Amino acid sequence: MNSGDLALAAKGVSKSFAQGDQRLVVLRDIDLSVSPGEWVGVVGRSGAGKSTLLHILAGLTDPDQGSVEIMGQALTGASPAERARIRNSRMGFVYQLHHLLPEFSALENVAVPLLLGGARFARAAARARDLLAEVGLAERLEHRPHQLSGGERQRVAVARALASAPAIVLADEPTGNLDRESAEGVVAVMSDLIRTTGTSFVVVTHDADLAGCGDKTLALLDGVLSAVAKPA
Template sequence: MNSQVEIHTEQAVPVNTGGADVVLACRGLRKSYRQGNRELEVLRGVELEVKRGEKLAIVGASGSGKSTLLNLLGGLDTPSSGEVWVADQNLSELDANQRGWLRNRSLGFVYQFHHLLGEFSALENVAMPLLIGKQAVSRAREEATEMLRAVGLGERLTHKPSQLSGGERQRVAIARALVTRPACVLMDEPTGNLDRATAKEIHKLMERLNGEMGISFVIVTHDPDLAAALDRCLHLIDGKLEHAGENRV
């Protein structure tokens, strides 16, 4: 990888690693926390590459560091050592404003709890990343409307989160994550707060949007059905990722 500090403002550019179409990668990623007189090492040299359009599951025991890894990959936390590359950019070489801009353009985030803004409508919640990225209001509303229709909520544009079901709120969160057409969406237990039937609907939705848009998904999950439906599954054990096999070709 070649160092490149200038931020791209066009569609997300893949990391070029040996000719592979890689959109997100980390090298030698380590993270430690100080607990009193003791240092707790959570991640111990994690290596990962995510290709364009790939759907990847990360599984592991509670407290194994899965959410920590996701936060580092998303530039929401800084590693103790190692590098994270997003859209051909080394995050360690960027300042806070540049990292924020890169996250807005190249990454989407979905969590177990939707984290929608309760005082805003579904349309306004989904348009928010575009407005933060300096998109014109009229264009942001058009793109947010299109994305909400894509997730089956075209009739819920003006509804606030309190007027939506749990599954609908999570669909809004997914639409918000996808509206900037990022290279990769990072998901932390996206169906963990849903009943089984609704979770299956969300699984199908993610599968369809991945096929239609070619966006990569990295999903931390305890759901064996979701993990089995993805292209690849990695286990986080003792601070390192271990290959769990290809789920399908």
């Protein structure tokens, strides 16, 4: 596939950090291609470099070597303004901690990215209402983050990530702070929304079950990304 036809194409990505007078090598020559609508899970234990990889895929951290393209547009080497434009127009994010605005309602939190993108309030609010209904929160529109359970907050975060109809969503331990039952609920709505909208999805997690829900599962070990065979 031509890299212009891919939602995400990372090639030869390497990253190390200074550690005293040594280098800590975190990522070694990583290639990753994500097709439109494809769901990719990356599993690795704590400290394996998952967040570092995701930050590089998001254009928030520069790799030492290698490149990242989103929908055929270069993130690596692009100006900060161009990166921000690609992030805002093409990408959505879900983190371990919800990062919702505490003073804002669930509805407003989901509407904010649309308002920042220039949408009118009525239209942004209508879309936010629809998305919140899809993640099972039709009855929680006016709740503020502290009035929601952990699982509900992550559902709002999922709705927010999808608000601007991104080509790809990147998620870093989206269920890492939740009990098993809430986590399963969040995965179910996230999976529904990702699948019905045809959004590409990359999730990094230490949870092999979550990493294994997608079309393709990769393991990050000793800085190397390799395929994990699906259990029969």
